[in-house]
Amino acid sequence: MKVIVAGGGIGGLAAALSLHAAGITDVLVLEAVPEPAPLGVGINLLPHAVRELTELGLVDRVAAIGVETAELSYFTRFGQRIWTEPRGLAVGYRWPQYSVHRGRLQMLLLAAVRERLGPGAVRTGARVTGFTQTAGGVVVAAGGAELRCDVLVGADGINAATRALLAPDEGPPRWNGLVLWRGTTTMKPYLTGRSMIMAGDGVEKFVAYPISGPDDRGDVLVNWIAERPVDRAGARGDWNRRVDVADVLAHFGDWAFDWLDVAGTIRAAHAAFEYPMVDRDPLPRWRDGRVTLLGDAAHAMYPIGSNGASQAVLDARVLAHALATHGDVEEALDAYEDARRPPTTAILEANRRLGPEIVIKLAHDRAPGGFDDVDRVLPMAERAAIALRYKQTAGFAPELLNERASYSVLPVP
Structure with a gap:
């Protein structure tokens, strides 16, 4: 054959x-x-x-x-x-x-x-x-x-x-109105050093995870994704294109956590690229x-x-x-x-x-200003069921x- x-x-x-x-x-x-x-x-x-x-x-x-x-x-x-x-x-x-x-x-x-x-x-x-x-x-x-x-x-x-x-x-391909900016940054590890994280509010989202072990300085290569809606009046333009990180920082420049400087990660990127959030309808055959x-x-x-x-x-x-x-x-x-x-x-x-990322939106919808106890906002049983499903x-x-x-x-x- x-x-x-x-x-x-x-x-x-x-x-x-x-x-x-x-x-x-x-x-x-x-x-x-x-x-x-x-x-x-x-x-x-x-x-x-x-x-x-x-x-x-x-x-x-x-x-x-x-x-x-x-x-x-x-x-x-x-x-x-x-x-x-x-x-x-x-x-x-x-x-x-x-x-x-x-x-x-x-x-x-x-x-x-x-x-x-x-x-x-x-x-x-x-x-x-x-x-x-x-x-x-x-x-x-x-x-x-x-x-x-x-x-x-x-x-x-x-x-x-x-x-x-x-x-x-x-x-x-079918576009849902969201854009992904993606890049890689050499930086110090965060959290466990092998953590994949997703953060956001159901409209904007930031994802990061390491894709290399530490170098001789202890730095790792981190892949990151910044996602949000854009208004392009239906014109897709030149997708999968290189963009200035300033375009991304215009939306994520004030993002910073105690355990990860999001804006700093974006700013230090080797390069940033723009992708549409697209898929295709299922075929019958x-x-x-x-x-x-x-x-x-x-x-x-x-x-x-x-x-x-x-x-x-x-x-x-x-x-x-x-x-x-x-x-x-x-x-x-x-x-x-x-x-x-x-x-x-x-x-x-x-x-x-x-x-499974619906938990980010649910947490924001139920507690848009944050929470003191996540279990009161999104009980453990509900979170576990979403992940298992x-x-x-x-x-x-x-x-x-x-x-x-x-x-x-x-x-x-």
Whole structure:
């Protein structure tokens, strides 16, 4: 079986590695850019994704480039703690949670694909522009060439060409009026040194987490996100663009907590970038014949709950398992979609309702000026139920993940 994967991002590379691990070794990844580079800022790999990377034999490499997250804490706009929960091994998972630089993770996966599948397994400068289905496979147009395969996997992101070919009337991603400013800052650790924090009031929000261990001066690289509504009169402009940190400080310049100088973190950033808060409506189907979708191409969602990259890794593993264990390709693709489309749709919709971050809005709505006792504002039982409900929706409740059968087809090394 020959599989072509459109897109050399995290999802596409994880798909190639998963297919190879399942015994499907004739895999070609087509990447649009001439030379992949370690771009982007920080992301989180939740325990369900770390389980899959562990079973792919990559966890030691991931641990070497990231930070094992100790806890996740939610705070008010004034820096008052609403809720803290341990993460990863500390809460009973068999696998940790890592915060990593997206670009470094992509380069790690790219190196692993070239090691395991060969240096020609990733073809750069080859954007997929079309495909034609035949009786026995797919003819893919990319980079001025026509390539034949048994299966085409569209993993080419939120603006995927493959998705546009399957849903030509869909239009651009849906924007909810919020903007994210993102950056990285080298700074002294805060709280435990492995803390992921989210603070805000339901309108404005600040997120931070370290994505490197301490250097020889004790400094760490911290990924931060500042989020708020903007009025652009419907004009999206040049998204994903570099901006002056003064643009961010115009809104967050007076944010400072006893335990973290938010404005100072922003001011000291290496660079700041602007992103829209966009997603796409769920599709009724991912498969068309021998073509299917994966990752953001299938289910682009708001960056809430730290789930985007993790869900792409899960897609990759389930797809490989289905193709390796079904005799008929289309039955395999249906099995993959049946396993993945309903839960990712549920996560997408939960993220539109703010997911677990709803505790920030609830605390502000009930006590806009702050509180003396958080339990009177947002009882522990309510906070815990919100957190558990999202874990169950996203597939990483500890007992469910720890007991779920492996997606590995061949014995795990």
